[in-house]
Amino acid sequence: MDIWNSWWVLQLMQLLGLFSFWISFSKFRTLFSRAFGYGHKVVKGDFSAWIFGSFNGLVTVGSFIFFLLVLSWAYLYGFPSSPLGIQSYGEIPNSSYSLAQSYEIPNSSHAFVQSYEEILKSNVSVSTCNVFEGSWIRDDSYPLYDASHCPFAERGFNCLTNGRKDRGFTKWRWKPKNCDIPRFDSRRILEHLRGKRVVFVGDSLSRTQWESMICLLMTGVENKKSVYEVKGNKITKEIRFLGVKFSSFDVRIDFYRSVFLVRPGSVPKHAPQRVKTTLRLDKMDDISHDWIDSDILVFNSGHWWTRTKLFDMGWYFQVGNSLKLGMPINSAFNTALHTWASWVENTVNTNRTRVFFRTFESSHWSGQNHNSCKVSQRPWKRTNGRERSPISDMINKVVKNMNAPVTVLHVTPMTAYRSDGHVGTWSDKPSVPDCSHWCLPGVPDMWNEILLSYLLLN
Numbered sequence: 001m002d003i004w005n006s007w008w009v010l011q012l013m014q015l016l017g018l019f020s021f022w023i024s025f026s027k028f029r030t031l032f033s034r035a036f037g038y039g040h041k042v043v044k045g046d047f048s049a050w051i052f053g054s055f056n057g058l059v060t061v062g063s064f065i066f067f068l069l070v071l072s073w074a075y076l077y078g079f080p081s082s083p084l085g086i087q088s089y090g091e092i093p094n095s096s097y098s099l100a101q102s103y104e105i106p107n108s109s110h111a112f113v114q115s116y117e118e119i120l121k122s123n124v125s126v127s128t129c130n131v132f133e134g135s136w137i138r139d140d141s142y143p144l145y146d147a148s149h150c151p152f153a154e155r156g157f158n159c160l161t162n163g164r165k166d167r168g169f170t171k172w173r174w175k176p177k178n179c180d181i182p183r184f185d186s187r188r189i190l191e192h193l194r195g196k197r198v199v200f201v202g203d204s205l206s207r208t209q210w211e212s213m214i215c216l217l218m219t220g221v222e223n224k225k226s227v228y229e230v231k232g233n234k235i236t237k238e239i240r241f242l243g244v245k246f247s248s249f250d251v252r253i254d255f256y257r258s259v260f261l262v263r264p265g266s267v268p269k270h271a272p273q274r275v276k277t278t279l280r281l282d283k284m285d286d287i288s289h290d291w292i293d294s295d296i297l298v299f300n301s302g303h304w305w306t307r308t309k310l311f312d313m314g315w316y317f318q319v320g321n322s323l324k325l326g327m328p329i330n331s332a333f334n335t336a337l338h339t340w341a342s343w344v345e346n347t348v349n350t351n352r353t354r355v356f357f358r359t360f361e362s363s364h365w366s367g368q369n370h371n372s373c374k375v376s377q378r379p380w381k382r383t384n385g386r387e388r389s390p391i392s393d394m395i396n397k398v399v400k401n402m403n404a405p406v407t408v409l410h411v412t413p414m415t416a417y418r419s420d421g422h423v424g425t426w427s428d429k430p431s432v433p434d435c436s437h438w439c440l441p442g443v444p445d446m447w448n449e450i451l452l453s454y455l456l457l458n
Contacts, residue, residue, distance in 0.1 A: 129176065129178050129179040130176065130177070130178070131176045131179065131181060131450055131453070132176070132409075132410045132411065132413055132414055132450075133176060133177050133178075133413070134174060134175050134176035134177045134414070135174075135175055135177075135417075136172045136173070136174055136175070136379045136414075136417055136418070137172070137173055137174075137175045138171055138172060138173075139171060139172065139173040140171055142170055142171050142172065142173055142441070143170040143171075143441035143442075143445070144184055144216055144219065144441065144445060145215045145216060145218070145219050145441055146441075147160070147161065147215060147440045147441055148160070148161055150211075150214070150215035150218055151224075152211055152214045152215060152218075152227075152229075152235060152244060153211050153215050153440050154207075154208075154211055154235050154440075155428050156237075156423065156427045156428040156429070156437075157208060157211065157423060157427070157437065157438065157439060157440040158439075158440060159423060159424070159426035159427075159439035159440075159442075160426075160439075162426040162427060162428065162430070163426055163430075164424075164426040164439070166377050168377055168378060168420070169377075169418075169420045169421050169439060169442060170439075170441050170442060172379060172418075173446070174414055174446045174449075174450070181449055181450060181453050182453055182456065184216065184449050184452070185220075186216060186217050186218075186219045186220025186221075187220040188456075189216075189217060189220070189452055189456075190217055190220050190221070190246065190249045190251060191249070192455065192456065193217075193249065193251045193295075194249045194250060194251060195249075195250045195251070196251060196252075196295040196296065197251075197252040197254065197293065197294045197295050197296075198213070198251070198252065198253045198254065198294065198295065198296040198298070199254045199255075199256065199291050199294040199296070199297050199298070200213075200253075200254065200255045200256070200298045200300075201255075201256045201258050201261070201291055201297070201298070201299050201300075202257075202258065202259065202261075202298075202299055202300035202301055202358075203257070203259040203300065203301065203302075203303050203304055204237060204259075204303075204437065205300055205303060205361055205436075205437065205438075205444075206255065206298070206299075206300045206358075207235075207237075207242075207255055207257070208437060208438055208440065208444050209298070209300075209358070209444045209447055209448060210242070210253065210254075210255040211235070211440060211444075212440055212441070212444040212445050212447070212448050213253055213448045214227070214244050214253055215440065215441070216445060216448055217246065217251075217253070221246060221248060223248065226246065226247045226248045227244060227245070227246050227247070228244065228245060228247070229242060229243065229244055229245075230243040230244070230245050230252070231243065238257075239257065240256060240257045240258075240287065241254070241255070241256055241257070241287075241290070242254065242255045243255070254294075256287055256290065256291060258285045258287065258288075258301075259301065259303075259304040260279055260285070260301060260304060260305070260336065261284065261285060261299065261301050261336060261339075261340050262279060262280055262281055262282075262283060262284060262285060262336045262339055262340070263279075263280040263283040263284060263285050263286055264277055264278070264279060264280070264315075265277070265278040265279070265280040265283070265318055266278070268318065268321070268323055271316075271323055272325070274314060274316075275314060275316050275323070275325075276313065276314025276315065277313075277314060277315050277316075278315070278316055278317065278318040278323065279310075279315055279316070279317050279318065279332070279336075280318050280319075281317055281318065281319050281324075281332055281335040281336050281339060282319050282320060282335070282339055283339070284339060284340065284343045288343065288347075292347060292348060292349075292353075294353055295352065295353060295354065296353070296354050296356070296455065297348065297353050297354070297355045297356065298356045298357075298358065298409075298451065299340070299355075299356065299357045299358070300357070300358040300359075301333075301336075302333075302359075302360040302361075302389075302391040302392075303360075303361075303436060305329050305330075305332070305333045305391065306329070307329065310329065317332045317335075319335065330390055330391075330394070333391065333394060334394050334398070337394060337395065337398040338398060341398050341399070341401075341402050341404075341406075344402070344404050344406065345402060345403050345404045348404065350404050350405050354407070354454075354455065355404070355405070355406045355407070356406070356407045356408075356409050356451060356454075357395055357399060357406055357407075357408055357409065358408075358409040358411055358447065359389070359391070359392035359395050359396070359408060359409065359410045359411055359412045360389040360391040360392045360395075360412055361411055361412070361415045361436075361438075361443075362383075362386040362387075362389070362412055362415040362416040362418075363422075363435050363436045364386070364418075364419040364422060364435045365435045365436070366435075372433075373422070373424055373425075373433035373434060373435035374419075374435075375419065375420060375422050375424035375435070376419045376420045377420055378420055379417040379418050379419065379420055379421075380416070380417045380418075380419050381417075382417075383413060383416035383417060384416070386412075386416035387412060387413040387416045388412070389412050392410065392412040395408060396408055396410065407454060409447060409450065409451060411447055411450075414446070415443060418438075418443050421438050421439055421442045421443040422434060422435045422436070422437065422438060422439070423435075423437045423438065423439055426439070
């Protein structure tokens with residue numbers, strides 16, 4: 001028992017307080033009447049009177065101060081104060097999924113037991129922590145799933161099944177410089193996403209992230225048959241829509257193939273013979289209306305904005321009724337981005353829908369014509385100039401000037417190190433090397449961990 005909470009101590013302190021009050025009161029009553037007398041004697045040199053008066057004064061003042069201390073202690077004892085509530089930027093009070101909570105969910109491969117303060121170091125605020133500035137560290141608790149046990153992982157991305165012997169590329173985790181990304185907890189994420197719809201829009205790199213998300217979340221589902229493609233479709237490269245439902249949690253994870261985000265169009269009259277198709281830079285893709293009714297919307301684009309996939313295939317740009325034969329690809333991409341930005345601002349309800357745009361993912365082609373693919377066994381120690389991309393720079397600039405809230409997943413620098421993570425020759429077409437796409441499990445899993453950490457933090 002704490003001695004300061006004892007009833008007997010309280011009674012004793014009260015008695016001492018009354019005693020000190022009596023002394024101070026009786027002393028103060030005569031203090032002023034004697035004050036001038038003491039002063040007169042001191043002036044005449046009577047030092048004994050000065051000493052006696054000083055002593056009486058000290059006793060009086062000390063007794064009074066002691067009495068005030070007793071009163072203060074009694075007040076604190078009778079009216080204890082509650083601790084002050086300090087809320088950091090980015091915390092959501094009264095949220096059942098706040099990272100300030102700390103608990104463990106049974107049957108979870110990675111129990112989420114980190115608090116908000118553990119995730120973001122005390123000397124770094126949310127606004128100053130750039131999760132995309134950091135390094136890859138070895139972590140033997142990875143990978144988070146086995147692609148062979150995930151029916152939604154495309155065979156072409158399952159490098160281990162396709163003969164890759166080294167497993168080191170699956171053992172790396174991204175570590176931001178000034179904070180930490182929370183450990184992935186599939187059950188916690190599924191509960192957070194309950195009743196929601198997540199939509200990925202973009203090219204095959206977006207489909208890879210979509211597959212990764214499903215495989216990650218399936219580790220938290222006991223009945224695997226409760227997860228299914230809503231139309232019974234198989235995962236293919238050409239299909240424009242794929243949707244997977246987690247029926248136990250009423251969660252939809254959808255993918256829409258829209259490699260340019262804007263609308264392909266017919267060839268205008270009197271167009272040169274080399275024009276086979278146009279890309280309407282001022283019009284959104286005709287399936288964009290299917291993206292609106294969503295809770296999380298993740299875009300990407302960039303890998304198809306090349307000469308070989310556009311001009312060499314007879315694709316040229318159009319704005320309004322004007323065919324832009326001489327427009328550079330980067331200018332066209334910038335125009336398309338502004339069309340997308342306007343669509344988000346005027347069509348998407350950002351009070352409900354959280355919008356993300358993932359930047360260009362670094363490829364690792366080499367050789368004079370960038371047609372050689374050499375997959376390393378470990379990540380590079382340096383980015384070797386691949387941490388920047390004109391595509392990514394344009395995405396960052398356009399989003400920065402938008403009136404709607406959009407979060408950029410700036411993965412370009414972090415992927416620049418991962419020359420070991422590509423499909424290479426371990427795909428369903430081993431005769432065609434691939435240094436653009438990524439193995440699963442692998443790098444795209446980290447994109448999803450970062451994406452989901454944003455959802456939890458906000």
